[in-house]
Amino acid sequence: MSTQTETFAQPPHARQTALWLAGLAAFLAAWWGIYTHLIAFSEWLVSLLPVKRESHLGDALAFFFYDTPKVLMLLALVVFGMGVIRTYFSPERTRALLSGKREGVGNVMAAGLGVLTPFCSCSAVPLFIGFVSAGVPLGVTFSFLIAAPMVNEVALGLLFGLVGWKVAVTYLAFGLSLAVVAGWVIGRLKLEDWLEDWVKEISIEGTAGLPEERLTFIDRLKLGIDAVHEIVAKVWLWILLGIGMGAAIHGFVPEDLMVRIMGADAWWSVPAAVLLGVPMYTNAAGVIPIVEALLGKGAALGTTLAFMMSVIALSLPEMIILRKVLTLKLIGVFIAVVASGILAVGFLFNLIF
Amino acid sequence: MKHVKVLGPGCKRCDALVTMVKEAANEYGIEVSVEKITDYAEIAKAGVASTPGLVIDGKLVHAGGLPKPDSISAWLAA
Numbered sequence A: 001m002s003t004q005t006e007t008f009a010q011p012p013h014a015r016q017t018a019l020w021l022a023g024l025a026a027f028l029a030a031w032w033g034i035y036t037h038l039i040a041f042s043e044w045l046v047s048l049l050p051v052k053r054e055s056h057l058g059d060a061l062a063f064f065f066y067d068t069p070k071v072l073m074l075l076a077l078v079v080f081g082m083g084v085i086r087t088y089f090s091p092e093r094t095r096a097l098l099s100g101k102r103e104g105v106g107n108v109m110a111a112g113l114g115v116l117t118p119f120c121s122c123s124a125v126p127l128f129i130g131f132v133s134a135g136v137p138l139g140v141t142f143s144f145l146i147a148a149p150m151v152n153e154v155a156l157g158l159l160f161g162l163v164g165w166k167v168a169v170t171y172l173a174f175g176l177s178l179a180v181v182a183g184w185v186i187g188r189l190k191l192e193d194w195l196e197d198w199v200k201e202i203s204i205e206g207t208a209g210l211p212e213e214r215l216t217f218i219d220r221l222k223l224g225i226d227a228v229h230e231i232v233a234k235v236w237l238w239i240l241l242g243i244g245m246g247a248a249i250h251g252f253v254p255e256d257l258m259v260r261i262m263g264a265d266a267w268w269s270v271p272a273a274v275l276l277g278v279p280m281y282t283n284a285a286g287v288i289p290i291v292e293a294l295l296g297k298g299a300a301l302g303t304t305l306a307f308m309m310s311v312i313a314l315s316l317p318e319m320i321i322l323r324k325v326l327t328l329k330l331i332g333v334f335i336a337v338v339a340s341g342i343l344a345v346g347f348l349f350n351l352i353f
Numbered sequence B: 001m002k003h004v005k006v007l008g009p010g011c012k013r014c015d016a017l018v019t020m021v022k023e024a025a026n027e028y029g030i031e032v033s034v035e036k037i038t039d040y041a042e043i044a045k046a047g048v049a050s051t052p053g054l055v056i057d058g059k060l061v062h063a064g065g066l067p068k069p070d071s072i073s074a075w076l077a078a
Helices: A003-035 A038-048 A056-086 A091-098 A105-116 A121-133 A138-150 A153-162 A165-188 A197-201 A217-252 A269-277 A284-296 A301-313 A316-322 A328-352 B012-028 B040-045 B069-077
Strands: B002-007 B032-037 B053-056 B059-063
Touching: A003 A038, A003 A056, A003 A217, A038 A056, A056 A153, A056 A217, A091 A105, A091 A121, A091 A138, A105 A138, A105 A165, A121 A138, A121 A197, A121 A316, A121 B040, A138 A165, A138 A301, A153 A165, A153 A217, A153 A284, A165 A301, A165 A328, A217 A284, A269 A301, A269 A328, A284 A301, A301 A328, A316 A328, B002 B012, B012 B032, B012 B069, B053 B069, B059 B069
Parallel strands: B002 B032
Antiparallel strands: B002 B053, B053 B059
């Protein structure tokens, strides 16, 4: 394209961007307006129904009508924001940033990039090989692979919506620390020999050949909207289920039912939660009904989060996929290191909250 | 005749990309052969770290997620 046509094309484009920005601002204002009136909305909705507000059912319904839009709205906002931010990152670019990085700094960068880089567990294996064979140290690669699925926008958005921003921020901090430390430990152990042989033989040189797709700011906003569509379509049913369960518990079940089993006083509940989480395989959205139900019944937050992290970060099916590139010994070390980290997070959380 | 390779272990998006490529080729009357690469070693060697990846006549043009349909037809026409 010649420079002339470019300067020609710019004015209408700038106008369009301004329009989109104005639309975005209006949308955010409307979002905030609705969000701050949700309690009134749910009370109004219950008052329309032939149910006594003071009854168990009235209580459960008010909770459901308040919590469902609240969680969906927060989730949509977080997913949209992350969706836009993620258009600035790609696994290929992340790999170039991490390639040849020293451990320590590399682990911190990898964990941070793990949160920001778009990642799907279906491409965990190509990503793993791609990183290792391009000269990203093994421990740094693991920091990325631990952070990416565990600290994601769905987990953060849902924690934010269901339990509050303090817990969401603490989860982010602990999840990142876990990824950094576990990756660093794995790197210190010098386990490069424990990769499958064929993985060691692949080496990629000059992978910079991929041309960047030029995206305008409008494209990025559109991709953010796509992300909201995709994720909300995937998780809304789980959220409704979870909140429905939470509402039932809120209305009917006595609060202290589970305190004795999963409360902060039962020290063994954290390891039990981690063990229980390993054979379960689901994404952050799938655990939410369980998390909501556990918290509703008075389970301690640390125990519940340890369970959630274990379900997401340590799963048998994913181990079986990774078995293609890692030897059993290496998988064993990975599980041991990550499980210890989750235990620590669980105990610490129980202490803090 | 364009030789197109779609790299991916067989996720939903990989199949979607194959369909998109065929549709774009049909629309613009470009002859293509589409090959699906599912072997992890092959995928990694192409420099792809996020699937699906798209290789046209031996050149990697896209990796990760689905490209815009316009981009596909532009790559095929190039």
